[in-house]
Amino acid sequence: MTVTALHDGDPAPRAHEAGANIAAPARAATPAPTPTASVPASPPAPLAASKPVRVRIPAAGVDTAPVLELGLAADGSVEVPSVADADRIGWYREGVTPGQTGPAVLIGHFDTVEGPAVLRDVARIHPGDTITVDRADGSAAVFAVRTVEQVDKEHFPTQRVYGDTARPELRVITCGGDLRDGHRPDNIIVYADLLRTSAVSPGGTRPSAG
Template identity: 50%
Template sequence: MALTIPAIELHTTHLVELGLTPERRLEAPREWQAVGWYARGAAPGQTGPAVLAGHLDSVDGPAVFHRLGGLRPGDRASVRRADGTSAEFTVYAVESHPKDAFPTDSVYEDTRQPELRLITCGGGFDAATGHYTDNVIVYARLAAEHDRQGTPSG
């Protein structure tokens, strides 16, 4: 798989599967430059929300989603799937929420169409805990699908 978001100059093929922690929260990718896909949910392009998460930064500098909060409605994100086909999504909302008020229902609830959720940290950095105070969540809807040759399908 690969994720490309031209508006923030992001292209990565470093995608990993994520599950839940014992507290039933989404795991974070272990590597700073990896994007994690919640494997128990929808795959990108399937009906429902496909959830992808990545880090904002690391002790060495910016991480894979360091510019995610700069996305705006109308921006595009494309996911190339393991079978060589791709799904292109259009951003319709970018939100920031305190971590203790994470909008679980709006992120994970079923949708009637394929959607994408991109999640990273945001807000202020709490030096006492070593974590950011907020989460940035990007919401996007399927705009197009392409076959292995890049030809629109469907």
């Protein structure tokens, strides 16, 4: 099975692209392994499908809306936000929505040719930090970070990122590593598990019953 590397529509990734060489998901018959880590003692029930509209990652100073929708380009690569949308995060719409069973995938730039971008402080994210995704149906999915890994783009863990999971999970992907010839050689991947769900109110969020 051929897996196409992600880029932004060019034959090769451009400098500073958040998703450069993130592989498109290959269809798998078996669940993917995930990094070893603790999970919530009583995992909350999965949510129904509803598109993400806002992403908050307090540890990294992220609070951005609306959320972009990213799909597959004509050549089979995964789309990434444009340079003009460097301050926004995109959701891979071919996967599940945040809060559903499975791995929901968010992608954002670390930087672009125009400077620092939405995930410039990704290094401040650590296990135990929370990521809140507000959804179009008025609910919010709150995830707890399980682990953060930095990988060479040439060895992107496609199955670990996109493979089936038994519970609602989240991935946040950006670039990493020192600049080499105008681009960053690595991807930083944040893995998180659904911690709780909330109902969104005008004043913010409040925990749902139960």
